[in-house]
Amino acid sequence: MNPISNLEEQFFLESADSPQKRKELLQEAISMMQNYVKLEHSVAVLSDLADNKSYIFSGDFGRFFNMNSGYTTIDSIWEYDIYKRIHPDDLFKRHLLELEFFNFLKTLPPEERLDYGTRCSIRAVDSKNEYQYILHRSFYLKNSSTGGLWLAVCLYNYSFEKTVEQQGIEGRIVNTKTGEWFYADSYVSCFNLLTTREKEILLLISHGFISKEIAEKLNISINTVNRHRQNILEKLNVANSFEAVRTAQGLHLI
Structure with a gap:
């Protein structure tokens, strides 16, 4: 059973820009993510909530998932090929974290929503078919002109933190401007x-x-x-x- 379902209906209502306007801004975002994975050596998933498409960019960390370098496009806002490699328990908890994050952002003014992201440590199968902890982060890169959430980003990379005594995925919501954060295990926004x-x-x-x-x-x-x-x-x-x-x-x- 895959605990990740979808938020398509909610996400579709978030963006109201014209197709041409979205196309121009999307191209900028794609260029940005291409450069980003080169610098951070990560895997990045840029999801267009309006068009139900994702762009998956592979830096050096792509070797963990047996990915080739460059980027591919899929007709979904969910990176299911990556989800298949994540431990089912951690995938479920990550789903809860994303639900809490989405509902938390809806309590904020649109101009503040892009200042926040999530961070957690999850188990994933590496190229040797063994589980190891990796770092997962997510945030929204752009709003639509009406303030709705539009472009979402998920980042995957090696985890350099100690995980021996880890409880769950240690999911947290972070203000990337101030550095303040809180654990998202009480799900108060839900x-x-x-x-x-x-x-x-x-x-x-x-x-x-x-x-x-x-x-x-x-x-x-x-x-x-x-x-x-x-x-x-x-x-x-x-x-x-x-x-x-x-x-x-x-x-x-x-």
């Missing part, structure tokens, strides 16, 4: 992600109740239950109820 009724229904789902039984217990129609179930999947960005329960438990929502 606390109100689900309504009281949605939490109630999801809790019943976690206890094995089906929609018909939930409708009877709560004295509501089965159509209302199914509508709530769909809203839950969309808000948690997951594909099914099993993933929804796991994600909600990870976020301490139920």
